[in-house]
Amino acid sequence: MEKAGLYIHIPFCERKCHYCDFTSIPGNKDLKDRYEEYLIREILLASSIYGNLKIETVFIGGGTPSVIHENSIRRIMNTIRRCFTLDSDAEVTIEINPGTLTVDKAKIYRESGINRASVGIQSMDDGILKRIGRIHNEQQVKDTLKILRLAGFENINGDLMFGLPHQSLKDFMETLEKTMLLDLEHISMYGLILEEETLLYNWYNRGLVSMPTEDEERDMYHTGIDFLESKGFRQYEISNLSREGFECRHNLGYWRLESYIGLGLSSHSSMGGRRYWNHSGFSNYFNKLDAGDLPIEGEEIISNDLLEAEYLILGIRLKEGLSIEDYEKRFKLSFMGKYGEVIHRHEASGLIELIDGRIKLTRKGMDLSNQVEIDFLP
Numbered sequence: 001m002e003k004a005g006l007y008i009h010i011p012f013c014e015r016k017c018h019y020c021d022f023t024s025i026p027g028n029k030d031l032k033d034r035y036e037e038y039l040i041r042e043i044l045l046a047s048s049i050y051g052n053l054k055i056e057t058v059f060i061g062g063g064t065p066s067v068i069h070e071n072s073i074r075r076i077m078n079t080i081r082r083c084f085t086l087d088s089d090a091e092v093t094i095e096i097n098p099g100t101l102t103v104d105k106a107k108i109y110r111e112s113g114i115n116r117a118s119v120g121i122q123s124m125d126d127g128i129l130k131r132i133g134r135i136h137n138e139q140q141v142k143d144t145l146k147i148l149r150l151a152g153f154e155n156i157n158g159d160l161m162f163g164l165p166h167q168s169l170k171d172f173m174e175t176l177e178k179t180m181l182l183d184l185e186h187i188s189m190y191g192l193i194l195e196e197e198t199l200l201y202n203w204y205n206r207g208l209v210s211m212p213t214e215d216e217e218r219d220m221y222h223t224g225i226d227f228l229e230s231k232g233f234r235q236y237e238i239s240n241l242s243r244e245g246f247e248c249r250h251n252l253g254y255w256r257l258e259s260y261i262g263l264g265l266s267s268h269s270s271m272g273g274r275r276y277w278n279h280s281g282f283s284n285y286f287n288k289l290d291a292g293d294l295p296i297e298g299e300e301i302i303s304n305d306l307l308e309a310e311y312l313i314l315g316i317r318l319k320e321g322l323s324i325e326d327y328e329k330r331f332k333l334s335f336m337g338k339y340g341e342v343i344h345r346h347e348a349s350g351l352i353e354l355i356d357g358r359i360k361l362t363r364k365g366m367d368l369s370n371q372v373e374i375d376f377l378p
């Protein structure tokens, strides 16, 4: 049976954060109810097209999945289970925003088979949380963790951001110290990207907020990683660290180019060498499903050259690096024959190292990974 990861997009948030350009809007009850109906239809339609896939990981992301009613999440999970073969050992994650979780929600998530929670902490500093437009404060992060543990969640990720407006290294380290008290299994640490058309981008361009310099931002990243490693976390990807055995299997699937189906507004899929993505506007999404079609907006056929570039670019971002043997098996080419010059050049400038048949980014290479990645493009 063919295996795949499954992503489900919930495009609703209580309010838009100042930095975020993900596909999500506040949405009223009618729109949320309608979306649920169409999402269910899409799951049924996809399963009739793909047949009985074995789903090894599910990721319910957003937006903020925890803003919709817990019964909707239960219905989505039941439909997934009915339509596909959900592995008994599947990793099933839901994204949660502090301030939106209740004891009932957490209980129903667990009953529905969800076994991993990803909490958008971002910062443990109330001033910073307010400045970036989060709906919650530090206390609500702690309350969320308490509810999740009581409901029996034993695998919890916290998303943190650094390089935030007016944030110093000391501020970020305080957030990390406080995060340690939450006793998480996994931490994702993202440097803020100033996305065009966000409020924060606009304020920055008008000189209304000041951002850390690039050096300060890099300092937060490296000091943060060192601190987390000193506390027993292992970095396994540029932005991801976990306790032993708690790496996110769903994301590892993306980075290792395994198949995945994305259902819901704006989600992406990669099946059988074909990539496609869904409409990101509600009316197009609904209309396509009304016509009995999958709500696909566009697709690209992945050429061998592109597949190879993606394999190298995503693979080198993993701490384990790229296996030359695996590459050669997969692409039937000599790695050094094709990339020897590139590898030696970046080795000489200290961006990568070759250890036990694997190419890995050095600490410097982690900062300048795009200089290496560009040489893998076809």
Ligand SMILES: C[S@@+](CC[C@H](N)C(=O)[O-])C[C@H]1O[C@@H](n2cnc3c(N)ncnc32)[C@H](O)[C@@H]1O
Residues within 6 Å of the ligand: 019, 020, 021, 022, 061, 062, 063, 064, 095, 096, 097, 098, 119, 120, 121, 122, 159, 160, 161, 190, 191, 192, 193, 194, 195
């Ligand atoms: C898909 S978002 C949804 C998470 C959830 N809605 C929340 O905010 O709590 C996943 C993560 O991406 C990160 N993120 C979102 N916008 C970002 C940006 N502009 N730059 C860097 N990281 C960002 C945040 O850490 C966020 O938790």
Ligand code: SF4
Residues within 6 Å of the ligand: 012, 013, 014, 015, 016, 017, 020, 021, 022, 024, 062, 063, 064, 097, 120
């Ligand atoms: S960061 Fe999360 S909560 Fe904030 S707008 Fe984006 S998806 Fe919604």
